[in-house]
Amino acid sequence: xxxxxxxxxxxxxxxxxxYTAIREEAIGLVQKLSGKIWTDYNAHDPGVTILEQIxxxxxxxxxKTGFDVxxxxxxxxxxxxxxxxxxxxxxYVTVRFPVTLEEYSAFFxxxxxxxxxxxxxxxxxxxxxFVIDENGFYKVExxxxxxxxxxxxxxxxxxxxxxxxxxRCMGDHVCDARIKWLxxxxxxEAYTDNQNNVEMPRGTHRDVADLxxxxxxxxxxxxxxxxxxxxxxxxxxxxxxxxxxxxLVETFPQLFSVRNVDxxxxxxxxxxxxxxxxxxxxxxxxxxxxxxxxxxxKLTRCKVQFLRELPxxxxxxxxxxxxxxxxxxxxxxxDSHDKLKIFDVDGVFASERPGRIHIIIFxxxxxxxxxxDAVERFVCNEIPAHLLPVIYWAPKNxxxxxxxxxxxxxxxxxxxxxxxxQVMNWLSSxxxxxxxxxxx
Numbered sequence: 001x002x003x004x005x006x007x008x009x010x011x012x013x014x015x016x017x018x019y020t021a022i023r024e025e026a027i028g029l030v031q032k033l034s035g036k037i038w039t040d041y042n043a044h045d046p047g048v049t050i051l052e053q054i055x056x057x058x059x060x061x062x063x064k065t066g067f068d069v070x071x072x073x074x075x076x077x078x079x080x081x082x083x084x085x086x087x088x089x090x091x092y093v094t095v096r097f098p099v100t101l102e103e104y105s106a107f108f109x110x111x112x113x114x115x116x117x118x119x120x121x122x123x124x125x126x127x128x129x130f131v132i133d134e135n136g137f138y139k140v141e142x143x144x145x146x147x148x149x150x151x152x153x154x155x156x157x158x159x160x161x162x163x164x165x166x167x168r169c170m171g172d173h174v175c176d177a178r179i180k181w182l183x184x185x186x187x188x189e190a191y192t193d194n195q196n197n198v199e200m201p202r203g204t205h206r207d208v209a210d211l212x213x214x215x216x217x218x219x220x221x222x223x224x225x226x227x228x229x230x231x232x233x234x235x236x237x238x239x240x241x242x243x244x245x246x247x248l249v250e251t252f253p254q255l256f257s258v259r260n261v262d263x264x265x266x267x268x269x270x271x272x273x274x275x276x277x278x279x280x281x282x283x284x285x286x287x288x289x290x291x292x293x294x295x296x297x298k299l300t301r302c303k304v305q306f307l308r309e310l311p312x313x314x315x316x317x318x319x320x321x322x323x324x325x326x327x328x329x330x331x332x333x334x335d336s337h338d339k340l341k342i343f344d345v346d347g348v349f350a351s352e353r354p355g356r357i358h359i360i361i362f363x364x365x366x367x368x369x370x371x372x373d374a375v376e377r378f379v380c381n382e383i384p385a386h387l388l389p390v391i392y393w394a395p396k397n398x399x400x401x402x403x404x405x406x407x408x409x410x411x412x413x414x415x416x417x418x419x420x421x422q423v424m425n426w427l428s429s430x431x432x433x434x435x436x437x438x439x440x
Contacts, residue, residue, distance in 0.1 A: 018059075019055060019056065019059045022055045022058060022059060023051070023052060023055045026051055026054075026055055027041050027048070027051070030047075030051065046222075049218065049219075049222070050231070050234075050235075053214050053217045053218060054214065054235075054238060056217060057211070057214050057217070057238075057242060058242075060211070061242060061245065061246070064206070064208045064246065064249065065208075065249060067204075067206055067208075068203065068204075070201055070202065070203030070204075071203045071204050071205070071206050072203075072206070072208075072249065072252040072253070073085060073203055073252065073253050074202060074203030074204065074205050075205060076205045077205070078202040078203055078204060078205060079202065080200065080201070080202060080203055081253070081259075082200055083259065083308075084253065084257045084258065084259040084260070085253065085256055085257065085258075086256075086258050086280050086307035086308070086310060088310065088311050089198040089200060091198050092198075092311040093284065093310065093311050093314050093315070095315045097167070097169070097315060097316065097317070097318060097319065098167060098169075099169055099318075101130045101131070101132070104128075104130040104138075105127075105128045105129055105130050106128075107167065108125075108128045108130075108140075108142075108160065108163065109124070109125050109127060109128040110124075111159075111163055111167075112124065112125050112128065112142065112156055112159055112160060112163070113156075113159070113191075114151075114152045114155040114156055114159075115155070115191075116188055119188070120191065121188040121189055121190055121191065122188065122189060122191045123144070123145075123152065123186050123187060123188045123189075124187075124189075125142050125143055125144055125156070126143045126144065126145055126182060127142075127143040128140065128141070128142050128143070129141040129143075133175065133176075135175070136355070137173050137174065137175035137176075138172060138173065138174045138175065139174070139175060139176045139177075140160070140174055140176065140177040140178070141178060141180055142156060142160070142177070142178070142179045142180070143179075143180050143182055144156070144179055144180070144181055144182065144186065145181075145182050145183075145184050145185065145186050145187050146181060146182070146183070146184060146185055146186030146187075147181055147183065148181050149186065152186060153179050156179060157177065157179075160177060161177075165320065166316070166319070166320050167316070167319060167320070168319055168320075169318050169319055169384060170318055170319060170322055170344070170346050170357055170383070170384055170387060171346045171355055171356075171357055171384070171386065171387045173347075208246050208249045208250050209243070209246045209247055209249075209250040211239075211242060211243055211246055213235075213239065214235045214238065214239055215228070215231065215232055215235060218231075255276070256276055256280065258277075258280075258304045258307040258308050259308065261304060266300065267297070270296055270297065270300060271296070273300060274296060274299065274300045274303070277300065277303040277304065277307065278303075280307055281303065281306070281307065284310060284314060286306070286310075286314075288302075288303060288306075288329055289329060289374070289378050291330065291331065291371065291374060291375070291378075292370075292371060293331070293339050293366075293367065293371050294330070294331035294339070295331075298331050298333065298337070299331055301333060302328040302329070302331055302332075302333055303328075305328055305333065306325075306328045306329075309321075309324070312324075313325045313328075317382075318384045322344065322382070322383075323342065323343070323344050325382070326342060326378075326379060326382055327342060329378070329382075330342065330375065330378070339363065339364055339366070339367065340361055340362065340363050340364075340367075340375070341361070341362040341363075341396065341399045341403075342359065342360070342361050342362070342379075343359070343360045343362075343402065343403075343406050344357060344358070344359055344360075345357070345358040345359075345360065345406070345409070345419060345423060345427070346358070346387070347409065347419030347420070347423065355386065355387055355388055356387065356388050356389075356390060357383060357387045357388070357389050357390070358389075358390050358392065358427055359379055359383075359389050359390070359391045359392065360392045360394060360402065360427075361375065361379075361391065361392065361393055361394070362394050362395065362396045362398060362399040362402070363393055363394075363395075363396060364396050365395075372393065373437075376391055376435060376437060379391065390434060390435075391434065391435040391437075392427070392430055392433040392434055392435070393433050393435060394430060394433045402426060405420065405422045405423050405426060406423070408420060408422070409423055
């Protein structure tokens with residue numbers, strides 16, 4: 001005979017801010033503390049009345065701290081400034097960065113277009129092919145409907161090179177791009193932008209800081225006569241704590257804001273704010289490394305700036321924004337107190353195959369070997385795995401001259417396959433600055 005199976009009904013857990021539960025716990029605590037001095041704990045006792053009003057107010061606090069997070073973040077109209085809280089819609093942080101041939105082809109087929117200036121209708125390619133030549137460079141074929149048209153060709157090529165500079169992976173180069181015409185008529189169609197129409201949740205604004213004086217909760221007999229002032233003085237510190245707490249709840253959006261940041265508040269609570277930023281970054285899988293040469297104040301400023309630019313830094317982490325991402329993680333915000341300056345050059349030397357990237361780090365003489373190793377290890381971990389880094393350590397006083405060469409190189413359209421002669425000469429003349437370590 002099988003044993004009977006029964007269901008055990010457990011006692012329901014007491015809610016943390018339940019009035020009855022808090023009152024019972026408070027009475028029990030008073031009994032322990034007062035001993036034989038106070039023996040009447042019935043409802044008519046004045047001390048119990050005072051205790052009940054405090055419990056009632058504490059219950060009110062519990063109620064006001066139980067709203068949805070969206071309610072604390074919303075303004076009077078229910079609007080939430082998501083950018084200020086570094087909470088971005090999925091459409092802005094989940095864009096796939098094209099890496100493979102197939103991904104490049106699909107991405108540029110979707111992104112390339114020619115727009116009619118009168119109707120604003122757009123003409124898209126029928127197909128885009130990326131292939132690799134014998135030297136490891138990309139050749140691009142863009143198939144368009146219609147017959148050869150210089151206006152369409154010019155618009156498509158201009159957009160292609162603009163998109164390529166923005167979305168290419170580090171180390172990838174296009175040596176040839178051409179349009180192939182399929183005949184017939186060019187197909188123009190109306191354009192609708194659905195990606196940016198993102199509906200984000202709204203909240204219900206709550207006036208959490210509104211707290212009536214505890215004395216107003218008492219019966220009239222407690223609010224008249226000579227004993228009122230002593231009672232108010234007795235309740236004053238309790239009210240102060242409650243109102244202080246509610247004022248923090250009311251400013252909840254400012255506690256975790258990355259815009260319009262109050263620097264005085266940050267400096268007073270630097271470690272707490274830094275920890276909050278770490279949690280906000282962790283939501284997106286970002287972790288800042290620990291470097292001894294970065295002061296906490298500067299590190300915090302870099303994290304704030306990172307969160308402000310986060311969609312771009314996530315989307316382009318192996319491309320255009322790689323340098324910006326690495327700069328912020330190395331405590332570089334372009335001021336006179338930066339310990340480092342960093343540049344990346346992935347143009348190809350005439351004698352090299354694609355796949356090598358040159359990282360130039362301009363450093364103060366104070367950088368010790370341990371910190372330098374940590375920087376190299378971090379930089380190499382951030383570089384896409386298919387690239388081999390060559391790291392240069394140059395004196396910081398040479399940074400300004402190199403920056404001019406660098407700006408000329410990155411602004412070249414279309415991008416040159418071979419690095420500018422000036423940059424090549426600089427790299428060749430600084431071979432003594434190359435790190436002796438090879439990070440694989």
